[in-house]
Amino acid sequence: xxxxxxxxxxxxxxxxxxxxxxxxxxxxxxxxxxxxxxxxxxxxxxxxxxxxxxxxxxxxxxxxxxxxxxxxxxxxxxxxxxxxxxxxxxxxxxxxxxxxxxxxxxxxxxxxxxxx
Amino acid sequence: xxxxxxxxxxxxxxxxxxxxxxxxxxxxxxxxxxxxxxxxxxxxxxxxxxxxxxxxxxxxxxxxxxxxxxxxxxxxxxxxxxxxxxxxxxxxxxxxxxxxxxxxxxxxxxxxxxxx
DNA sequence: ACGGTCGTTCGAGGGTCATCGTAGTTTGAC
DNA sequence: GTCAAACTACGATGACCCTCGAACGACCGT
Numbered sequence: 001x002x003x004x005x006x007x008x009x010x011x012x013x014x015x016x017x018x019x020x021x022x023x024x025x026x027x028x029x030x031x032x033x034x035x036x037x038x039x040x041x042x043x044x045x046x047x048x049x050x051x052x053x054x055x056x057x058x059x060x061x062x063x064x065x066x067x068x069x070x071x072x073x074x075x076x077x078x079x080x081x082x083x084x085x086x087x088x089x090x091x092x093x094x095x096x097x098x099x100x101x102x103x104x105x106x107x108x109x110x111x112x113x114x115x116x
Numbered sequence: 117x118x119x120x121x122x123x124x125x126x127x128x129x130x131x132x133x134x135x136x137x138x139x140x141x142x143x144x145x146x147x148x149x150x151x152x153x154x155x156x157x158x159x160x161x162x163x164x165x166x167x168x169x170x171x172x173x174x175x176x177x178x179x180x181x182x183x184x185x186x187x188x189x190x191x192x193x194x195x196x197x198x199x200x201x202x203x204x205x206x207x208x209x210x211x212x213x214x215x216x217x218x219x220x221x222x223x224x225x226x227x228x229x230x231x232x
Numbered sequence: 233a234c235g236g237t238c239g240t241t242c243g244a245g246g247g248t249c250a251t252c253g254t255a256g257t258t259t260g261a262c
Numbered sequence: 263g264t265c266a267a268a269c270t271a272c273g274a275t276g277a278c279c280c281t282c283g284a285a286c287g288a289c290c291g292t
Contacts, residue, residue, distance in 0.1 A: 008258075020225050024218070025144035028137050029250080049268065059251055061270060066249095080259045080268045094228075095221035097213070102140070105211035109136050112210075124288075145280085165238065172282050177240060179280090196238045196289045 008077045010068065015090045018071030023091070026070035027102060031055060032063050036072060036086065040103050045076075045083035124193045126184065131206045134187030139207070142186035143218055147171065148179050152188060152202065156219050161192075161199035 027033050031053060039046060053060050064084060067073045072091070073084045091099045143149050147169060155162060169176050180200060183189045188207070189200045207215045 016228075020218075020221050021144050021146055021149065024140045024149075028141035028144055030137055031250090033137060033140075047268080055250085056252055057269075058253075058271085062250070064269095077258090077269095082269065095217070095224060098217045098221045101211070101214045101217035102136075105136050105214045108211060112132075147280090163238085171280085173239070174241080174283075175281055180239095182279095193239095193288090198239065 010075050010077075012068060012074060013071045015071075015094065018090065018094055020095065022070040023072060023095070023098075026066050026072050029063070029066075032067055033106060035063065035067065035084075037103060037106050039073065039084060039086045040088075040099075045078075045085040047081040047083055049081070126191050126193075128184060128190060129187045131187075131210065134206065134210055136211065138186040139188060139211070139214075142182050142188050145179070145182075148183055149222060151179065151183065151200075153219060153222050155189065155200060155202045156204075156215075161201040163197040163199055165197070 027036065035051060035053075038051060048060055048064055051060075053063075055063075064073070064075065064082075067084075068075050071087060074087050075082055075084050077083075086099070088099060143152065151167060151169075154167060164176060164180055167176075169179075171179075180189070180191065180198075183200075184191050187203060190203050191198055191200045193199075202215070204215060
């Protein structure tokens with residue numbers, strides 16, 4: 001309210017704090033996996049509201065926070081929107097090939113179960 | 117006891133029932149990830165008791181069941197011992213490269229955190 | 233038959249998690 | 263200044279999960 005100022009900063013774990021177990025747990029929820037897939041497909045930052053998730057807004061906030069705190073995504077405020085993007089650089093450096101494998105597996109499963 | 121006989125059968129999900137979310141969830145627990153890593157390193161079937169896990173026996177049973185029901189491992193009784201082995205064939209067919217990526221990531225993290 | 237080893241089952245406790253509704257905050261536009 | 267839009271914070275609820283101890287069942291020796 002006073003000077004402190006227009007920067008609403010969000011806490012992100014540094015690269016060295018990202019833990020494999022946390023990443024896997026974050027990806028093990030269907031809604032979060034879907035978010036990550038759309039983020040990877042878009043290959044740019046997306047606003048939370050453009051995902052059309054089948055849950056309440058407060059639940060959406062929760063899932064994005066889990067993704068951010070596990071190190072999977074980076075988030076910044078741009079006006080009233082909160083933009084999210086994959087931390088592909090950090091993840092590839094820590095766990096080479098992991099993200100692509102999971103995304104490929106998700107695609108394969110979606111194809112197999114007959115659903116985009 | 118009678119004729120029925122030495123077959124104590126264990127229920128395994130068929131390949132087509134294995135779900136990526138379930139696999140990732142199973143791998144997101146430190147103890148289960150450790151089991152999978154040792155299984156991959158051994159490249160053969162191992163008895164539950166040869167893992168020296170830092171939990172009670174009933175907890176060990178629980179973790180092996182989660183791994184089996186998620187489709188990650190195959191288990192058979194051999195005498196009093198229960199042997200476990202990775203379902204590498206099924207996993208590679210469903211999710212090519214996923215298992216190797218996760219194992220590689222686990223190795224990288226173990227190396228980085230200074231621990232075998 | 234007996235004892236020991238290996239693993240299971242059951243119930244319970246404690247924790248985390250996904251979900252929601254409501255109320256509130258920040259921001260951009262009029 | 264006011265208003266709507268985007269997101270957050272808070273409390274609550276119900277589910278799931280990791281853990282354990284104690285009692286039981288299956289198997290292999292002797």
